[in-house]
Amino acid sequence: LANHESKSADELMAAVGTRVASGRATRSRILEAAIERFAQTGPDASFEEIAGVVGVTKGALYHHFGSKQHLVEDVYREVVRRHAARVVAASSKGSGRERLEGLISESAKGYGSGSPVYRLLLRLHVEAGTVRPYLTPIARRVQARQREYMAMLVKTGQEDGSIRDDVDADTMGQTINAALQGFLVQQVEPPDSQRRAAEAFGELLGVLI
Amino acid sequence: LANHESKSADELMAAVGTRVASGRATRSRILEAAIERFAQTGPDASFEEIAGVVGVTKGALYHHFGSKQHLVEDVYREVVRRHAARVVAASSKGSGRERLEGLISESAKGYGSGSPVYRLLLRLHVEAGTVRPYLTPIARRVQARQREYMAMLVKTGQEDGSIRDDVDADTMGQTINAALQGFLVQQVEPPDSQRRAAEAFGELLGVLI
Amino acid sequence: LANHESKSADELMAAVGTRVASGRATRSRILEAAIERFAQTGPDASFEEIAGVVGVTKGALYHHFGSKQHLVEDVYREVVRRHAARVVAASSKGSGRERLEGLISESAKGYGSGSPVYRLLLRLHVEAGTVRPYLTPIARRVQARQREYMAMLVKTGQEDGSIRDDVDADTMGQTINAALQGFLVQQVEPPDSQRRAAEAFGELLGVLI
Amino acid sequence: LANHESKSADELMAAVGTRVASGRATRSRILEAAIERFAQTGPDASFEEIAGVVGVTKGALYHHFGSKQHLVEDVYREVVRRHAARVVAASSKGSGRERLEGLISESAKGYGSGSPVYRLLLRLHVEAGTVRPYLTPIARRVQARQREYMAMLVKTGQEDGSIRDDVDADTMGQTINAALQGFLVQQVEPPDSQRRAAEAFGELLGVLI
DNA sequence: ACGTGCGGGACATCCCGTTCGT
């Protein structure tokens, strides 16, 4: 009440700067907490719950994200971004075939990990097509990019002769992509069984490609 | 209400067999309505909503199913049963390869149809591993049976020489299964695009098998 | 359906007789179960719950008691009757003082036992004055009879010289009665502590009377 | 609504101290209303009902008390506190005997008043031992404190010679306490009859002590 | 005498989002 008039202009600026920075930090801590809770309780986790983890209240969430919907969207984008980064990094070197194999093994590692984050990713993919129409545009872009990237890798491999060229690149890419995501659906199995299946899938591909 | 022509037999029974038969009829009408609503609004559709469709009240739902959880379980079982029936029927004749192809094309037809029921099926599969632990035992049994059936078909094909035998039958079965379910995840695409992808998948398999 | 026409008139009569007898048996089993459940879950125990214990359904309860309210009334009367029988039996012999002491010790045994049945008795007494007005007439009669009986005992004792006669018999009776019931209110204590208190009360009375 | 003149201080605070103070005021108004309703409809009075009296919605109740259980606990504590304050004030001056008589007459006035608040108090005492286990710890503490206070008064009286010392102080205290509460159980009688009984009890004590 | 189907209604819980204050 009375104490902010005892500050100089500089101090005010500094205080504001700090305020802004701390705001950004809070925002990302909230996002992190949301990913965690969404991964466990599902995207229906309450605002209050998430806020509790971070040590703030709903007010902060609303300040930073505006609505539940926006938070879910941001979480979706963030989770996708992280997965994409891993996958791209794992498929950046070597022949087309090697790059494809890198992608497959990295994806399989993630999908087969049964980690909450990947479960969340799958669930958001699924719900984007049903009960959360507002995620549809994002999902569409994501899926498209994923397919294109796969097809690109296959095509590269077919050009450098490391992948058989008697099948359509697009189809091959899309199928591999589908198979990878399909593993996630069977996540009721214990993680190691998941992992073995994903590895076997990789070897099988080695024969078929 | 709208589908009561398919219930004529039941309703006749109701007229004759009195109370208990009419109860059974109501029960199955509720189950039907639940499948419908769950497919559209998700498994969180309210009791009241479902009851409204059938023309009864929540009391009736509670009388027949005891709890939300039990209803979801019964819906899950029923949906699985229907899909299984279709798939088994489509893979009953011919060589191992033909039977496998029959299964794949029938599954692809279903999964690729983007029909609400199949979306529901996928969603229940997914949630069985995350937010609905009470579905886990059912899911586990279902997935196991599905894998075994696939592997059996592959093995049959390998024995009668219609499928290449330089790959492991279990792995092959599991992979095909995963790929099929994976298509469902990408359901944000328009149905016909889905269908084309599934068909292309079938052809690709023809080459790879 | 078809088998009751093969019976003779006598058999019918016999069957009816059996039916009636079995009905009475069911009725008292229900009453017993109701006392038990009411004692534990409170008088709000559901019909279905009580019926379940006996192995029948709500229908039977409604047939025999008509409504929740009537069942509660019957339970109230029955519980009171049982307590009264014990107390009267314990205060039937000896001088006025001895009879009074018998009553006190028997009451204290019951009230101090912390047994569910006595808790129920107290609770019904209490609720008769508040949330269950339909029990009021019963409660009034019960309390009146209790007071009169106490006063009678005191008076008898004063006449035969075994009880000091410088106090009003009615007041004395009523006070003793109140004190006994008061013990029940403090039932949060462990039973043996209850019992000790009740015994001490008896001794104290010995001095004061 | 009707008793807001007793809240004028609070409401002034609310106008000045802004949000949080107004919250506190609301909280205590809710508590007040809960006591009132609980006293009449029993501790099962609905949230909505209580909220309606105060002029807020269920949300506010939930905000301030978290759950029904917590509200009941707070009500219990508050009602006990008020009775204790009255009784202690009435037994603060004079010889041990006078203090004890003060306590008895004040208690008798309350218990004998048949006032809804006292009926509530009794009912909570009783239910603490049966259907509301979460009240047990509170009840235990309350009863203990009550007994100790009584015994202390008796002891004081015995020391200053105003109370006969041929009986055990603890027993005497406990018995008086029980008798007082016992009157409440007989609350089906019209209030004035109650009151007479309580007064008679006081006189009787005068002779016996 | 008893079971079953079902209506009708109450209620605690939970959650989203807005507003106000600091």
Next chain:
DNA sequence: ACGAACGGGATGTCCCGCACGT
């Protein structure tokens, strides 16, 4: 930037009682 108060509304659960059949 964030906390606290609160409204509004949805939903699962539970239970009473009636009607019907046997």
